[in-house]
Amino acid sequence: MRKLVKWLQENSFEANLLALLLMAVPPVLLYFAARHGALGWIYALLGLVILGNILVLFVR
């Protein structure tokens, strides 16, 4: 965990890029998952967006 946090802090560009992708891509799929009522997919995809937002907390 400590190594991961250190990597995120030292590689802010890559970390921000990853976070941006995690925030921007899943919402497209979330729309279709919601249309089909696929709760499993919705939880998984929301998890990715949440992960993206958690990632940026460690980026300086």
Place this chain on the structure above:
Amino acid sequence: MDFILAITPIALILFLMVGLRWGAARAGGAGYLTALLIASLYFGVGPVLLAYAHAKALLLSLDVLLIIWAAFLLYRVADEAGAIRTIGQALPHLTNYKGMQAVIIGWVFATFLQGVGGFGVPVAVIAPILVGLGFAPLAAVVIPSIGHGWAVTFGSLGSSFQALIAATGLPGEVLVSASALFLGIAGLVVGWMVVHAAQGWQAVARLFWVVLVIGLVMSTTQYLVAVSGLWNIGAFVAGIAGLLVSIPLARRYRGDQADNGELDIRKLVVALSGYLVMMLVILTVQLVPAVNSFLSQVVIQVDFPQVSTSLGYITPAGTGRKIYFFRHTGVVLAYASILAYLIYRAAGYYKPGAVARILNGTLRRVLSSSVSIFSMVTMAVIMEHAGMTDVLARGLADGMGALFPFAAPWIGALGAFMTGSNTNSNVVFGALQMRTAQLLGYSVAIILAGQTAGAGLASVLAPTKVVVGASTAGMAGKEGDVMHKLLIYTGLLLVLISILTLVGVWLTSVERI
């Protein structure tokens, strides 16, 4: 309890950015997570509603981000060619009188730069130029900081105004008139403030009429361009008009010293050509029906069903933000960027590897702000769908009542101060201000004009902008001095906007009677 929980995500962002000095992206992430948690656990938001809210937020974010990305790309294309430096160096040739230099460079040129770039560029570019001309470092930071604030909403190629449209769902035509009027009046006052910051009251008296003429020309131009539907180039055209008027006026205030050497007219024309091309492309797309309809063929449009929380708060069905991709301002700016690049390359202004540097510089500069836009827009949409915005609006309406119009610009200002941008403030507070105005029966257009004008003018106080400005003028470590000076000028401007909002609300209520 409802109100406290509803305000928690916003209060947290404020605390993290102002208290702990976190960046907008980190604080936005924390605000998003908090809003998600509170909306799910307390306001009865389920997974399907969250899924639709995220999809809607993606559309709103893209609508704003396309402009931000392309605007900075165009700026990098010009900057890499040395165009910004050339324009900046040409301006001191017009006059050696410091008050007039402050007007032309710190106000008019700052407006132009805000029109085409924004993102702290006016202060970063102008502060070193003013230091080079002999201004004290504190004045060199303060002058362009105040000077560009009035142009923020219709600057950066309209991204802040576009954010207000996206956040409220109202057509731009409804919002534009009051916003442009408030900012135009503030712009005029800003001119005198710039002169005061440069040379004191004596210079204000000497340049009173000059500032009045230039200010009226810039404010009227911005108003007319914006209300005609071209709000994305409002500040840019105002800057151009200001430069055209300033040149003959500057000759009357040349000062005593010798001039600043030879002015390379050809180089200046080529430097400006990138921006002239931009204007031409935007005007062609907006005003030539055949081009407009040809580019309108691809539309990104998503239908959203009605959703409700388990507590019964309903968001009606509707179409999300409609994006005409090939004529979207951001994509049009991308066309302009390519054309500008070709012109500068043909003129031999680029060194090898320029394309890579332009793209790399753009990506690095916009990445962090893109992350913060995604987080904050999604947070705002979740809060809206959860009914949290409605709770906040009702709380504000009950608590403030008749005082709300006076407070609206300060709420916008707070948002800009804490998030570092007019755009973010409009995203976070746009819907809240609209809902509160509706509950209290005030004109939504006037209240939102107060929101965006307050946010634009106060965005110059954002810690990130102050730090950038201070560092470029050799004031690093003395940001507190800059902030103190800016607080006085910005505070006065906010009082002005509050009065305008009050008067506007009063006039519109009289009209209804």
